[in-house]
Amino acid sequence: VQLVESGGGLVQPGDTLRLSCVVRGxxxxxxxxxxxxxxxxxxxxxxxxxxxxxxxxxxxxxxxNRFSISANIPENTVDLQMIHARxxxxxxxxxxxxxxxxxxxxxxxxxxxxxxxxxxxxxx
Numbered sequence: 001v002q003l004v005e006s007g008g009g010l011v012q013p014g015d016t017l018r019l020s021c022v023v024r025g026x027x028x029x030x031x032x033x034x035x036x037x038x039x040x041x042x043x044x045x046x047x048x049x050x051x052x053x054x055x056x057x058x059x060x061x062x063x064x065n066r067f068s069i070s071a072n073i074p075e076n077t078v079d080l081q082m083i084h085a086r087x088x089x090x091x092x093x094x095x096x097x098x099x100x101x102x103x104x105x106x107x108x109x110x111x112x113x114x115x116x117x118x119x120x121x122x123x124x
Contacts, residue, residue: 001025001113003034003095008118011089017082019118021095026076027053033102034078035111036069038120040091048093050103051078058103087124092117 007019021034035050049059049069057069068081078095096111105111 001097003097003113003115005093005095005115005118008093008120010121010123011085013085013087013122013124015085017080017085017089017120019080019093019120021078021080021115023076023078023097027073032071032078033098033100033106033111034071035096035098035103035106036067036078036080037094037096037106037109038089038091039094039117040088043091045094045109047107047109048080050106052101052103054101055103058106060107085122087122090120090122092119 002024036048039045094117
């Protein structure tokens with residue numbers, strides 16, 4: 001399974017950001033655990049949230065008010081939407097995948113495989 005992020009680029013403050021994580025190789029039957037993460041320049045990677053076919057969607061405390069994650073099974077994508085973009089949201093956004101009930105690991109960045117990331121710029 002390969003993960004490929006897309007949708008990055010320039011986002012104006014206040015606008016909505018939409019990213020997709022394509023799961024090449026497809027989801028394994030009804031199972032998936034895909035998380036979204038981001039890393040600002042000079043900072044550590046941080047979790048945003050994770051969607052799991054068995055336990056639903058989970059968000060980090062910092063992300064739950066502005067982010068939403070959804071899965072499009074027929075398209076083999078897991079999408080991330082962020083509202084009200086701010087300059088501090090700039091960075092590289094990654095998706096990561098894991099095995100059964102994998103979202104239990106997302107807050108500790110313990111996913112099993114990762115995409116290469118997509119860069120988001122939000123000017124000040």
